[in-house]
Amino acid sequence: MSSTADLSRRSFFGRLAGRLDPSAPDTAHWHQVPEVSGGDGDVFWTGWSGQGEVFLAGDNGRMVHLSVRADHASEGWTTMELPVATPIHGIWGRSPEDLHAVGWMGSILHYDGQSWSRVQGAVIDHERQQYQASPDNTPLFAIDGQDNGEAWAVGDEGRILHFDGLQWRPESSGVFDNLRAVACTNDGTVYAAGLGGCVLQRTAEGQWQSVDCPHQCGFQAALPLAADELLLAGGRYFVGKGGFRGELVHYANGQFRVLHADLDMPRLRALKHYKGGILIVADHGHLYYLKDSKITRLACDSQHDLMDVITLPSDEAIIVGDFGTVMTATSGFVRALAEDARSHNANASRWQIMSSPNQHQLWCVWQDSQGTTWAGGEAGTVLRLGGNRWQALPTIPNGLAVHCLWGCDGAGLFAGGQQGRIYRFDGQSWQLHFDLHLDLTILAMWGASPECIYAVGDEGLILHFDGLRWQRVTSGTQSALYDIWAYDAEHLLVVGDFGLVLRYNGKDWKSFNANSEQFLYGVWGHALDDIWVVGLSGTATHFDGSRWAAVPTRLRDDLMAIDGLPNGELIAVGTRGCAAILRDGQWQAEITPVPVGLRDVCVGRDGAVYAVGDQGTIVLRSSTGA
Structure with a gap:
């Protein structure tokens, strides 16, 4: 789990945009x-x-x-x-x-x-x-399955059943603990958990092995975050409290760690991915939202025990x-x-889901000049696409979230994100390249060469690298800057809150009124007289060289990112799996096979489009077809 709460790119919670959104997790009221x-x-x-x-x-x-x-x-x-x-x-x-x-x-x-x-x-x-x-x-309490139709059910006395697509057969768990949760990861790993701190993992050969957990929590739920990372929830009975006390346990790299041990929560019953975070339900009507290691109790009309979340x-x-x-x-x-x-x-969508190595939220996707595609996200996640398979690189030190990537021959791969830090990958490991020593998040990056790289982020942050060192540049704003686009090293645009656009002319940054009051999250252009910005509530605004003009998209979803196709069209993605293409001057919605937020989009050299987002989601739009 990410250890630092941040005002991250394409993240609304805790910001004004979130407070204005009645459906935001920390604002919405749960009712019968x-x-x-x-x-x-x-x-x-x-x-x-x-x-x-x-x-x-x-x-x-x-x-x-x-x-x-x-x-x-x-x-x-x-x-x-x-x-x-x-x-x-x-x-x-x-x-x-x-x-x-x-x-x-x-x-x-x-x-x-x-x-x-x-x-x-x-x-x-x-x-x-x-x-x-x-x-x-023997009573059964949980079931989960995979896209290929296989499924597992667990219950009392270590009971585990496997469905191979045709029939159910028992599998030996090696334990007699009462099992209450089973969870399948994207890569085929299966976990089971239950009372007394029991945690099991199924090997590739179909054998169940105990994972040594030092916490005697009665686990009621398990949520995969990656192939080797879990979030477990449950509780233990404490005589002094006269009841159950809830516990949230994080498992990664073979280690278990209790989260939020200082919170006095009732027994936790279930947890599911929800709006970029995790929704947790508990006894006595308690309802929590976990994001960026911060847990918030949500408003709820019920005092009854809550048993499950159905997304x-x-x-x-x-x-x-x-x-x-x-x-x-x-x-x-x-x-x-x-x-x-x-x-x-x-009609069938041109978009298809790609298998992802983990379920961490992905914030960025980028393709280098050699045609290699990269993605980055929470918990220091960096992925590289080889053929049709995404592979995980070593994680960023301290598990800091990655929000932007850029690189070129001779410079290596740069990753920017939480705590104002930029890391460089030399092909083997990540090394700290720059530390701002401020708790600001770097949200976007662009470079003309190894001697000219720009990065932008929270509180008006603009950084420039000249090949020797990174320096902070005066931006004249305290607004978060979400995205950057450049025609060349002397013509750059960045976008931010309340319609903010800043333009760089080779010497300094100046405000560039986009005639919008909406939060702007993405910017891209074909030329200096053909630039688009997108943002909150389906906002799309075009600059024709002389003025900005809003263009209707007929979308309710927030557009989070934009990129250009080789044929001159544009593609934008956003919340709830939203995608839209600009064709013949009009925006047309496209169906994607996912319901979760898409946070970034990248068009490859061959015209293939990659979009990434919540829960480790990666979708591909093929370069062929209508």
């Missing part, structure tokens, strides 16, 4: 969804969402379903018939026509888009009219829990589902 609830004794344990549909499940085999069409039409929440009356604790699947649910008495159910059927578990001894005492009836493709979420609790922080709940359904039913 009025259309669905349970009885006083009911518990909703879990759920699943995708392609315009939501499934919520809980005690007594209760499951409710909501389907919203692209035109916003819906029959409302309906109760589904299940073949068992046991509590359902976990749901996983790749589509609404192929879902798997697990629960009490070893219940495993499958949904084919029409009805639920029992696969195994919940076996009854008809003579005694009770459940049989057999391994198949929606729109980047919103549903929270479920005791006493029929079903909560959301968005007022456009049905609209969000409708947009997801419309997106799913639309």
Whole structure:
């Protein structure tokens, strides 16, 4: 996890843009969804969402379903018939026509888009009219799977089941601890966790091995951050407190570390990626948002125990829990589902998801003059694309977030980011190249040569490297500067808050009014008389050599980055997987296969487009097609 909170590029939380956004995690108020609830004794344990549909499940085999069409039409929440009356604790699947649910008495159910059927578990001894005492009836509490259709379910007494795409088979865990969480990483690694601090990892050969955890926390949830990095949540009972105390544990590089040990939290139940951070639910209606190692308690109308987070493709979420609790922080709940359904039913996208080595938020993507593509992000992440595979480089020292990359032959690769530091990669390791000795984040970088590099960032920061040393340049502003574009070494533009544009003429920096009050996050141009800036709420403004003019995009999403295609068109990306192309003077939305925020975009020499963003997301737009 990143150790320093920062006012980072394309990050709204804690800044004015975030405070103006009613859906920002630290601003939004969580409230009950009025259309669905349970009885006083009911518990909703879990759920699943995708392609315009939501499934919520809980005690007594209760499951409710909501389907919203692209035109916003819906029959409302309906109760589904299940073949068992046991509590359902976990749901996983790749589509609404192929879902798997697990629960009490070893219940495993499958949904084919029409009805639920029992696969195994919940076996009854008809003579005694009770459940049989057999391994198949061992309670299951969690399920997770991979894109290839494989899945794992875990439960009491170290029970682990593996689904190979056709049938479920038990796997030996080597432990008898009660398991409560299972999590699959992007690279195929599988983890399980449970009570007594039990943590297991599945080897490439399919064997489960114990990971020695010094903390005896009863883990209830596990969230992968990378192939060898986890966030674990749960709690322990303390007699002195008369109840459970929540604990959050970070695992990386073979080491466990308790986070926020000073906070008096109740038992933590679930955690999921949410709006660039992590949403955590707990007992007694406690709800937390974790980002950049800072944890914030969120406003919530419930005092009941909260059991799970169901993330929606729109980047919103549903929270479920005791006493029929079903909560959301968005007022456009049905609209969000409708947009997801419309997106799913639309023509196939030219964008495709690329496998990422980790799930750290990625802030930047850049291609060098030799055609090598690089990406950087949280926890010192730097990735390099080799062929069609992204590979992780050694991390930046101290795990500082990387927000920008630049390099050239003879200079090496430079990485800028948190704490005003710039590191240089010599092909083997990272070395500190410059330290501002201020807690400012470097957000963008551009260079003409090894003797002329510029970097910009928080609080009006502008740095220049002349081949010998970095020097701070007077900018005349305290605004954050998010992006930089240059025609050459004597003609540069940077953009920032409230429509700020600064122009460099070879001698000094001067304000360049863009005729906008919106936050501007990206800038790119074909020439000095053909420059575009993009930003908050779909803002797009064009400079034709004499004046700036706003051009409608018909987008509600924030545009975070922009780059130019070889054919003269432009591509921009933003929040909620938004992408738009400028064609014949008009912006046209494009469908991407991801719902999360895209933070940067890069057009390669061959016309391929790479975009990166939240949860380690990397998407590719091919250079062929319409």
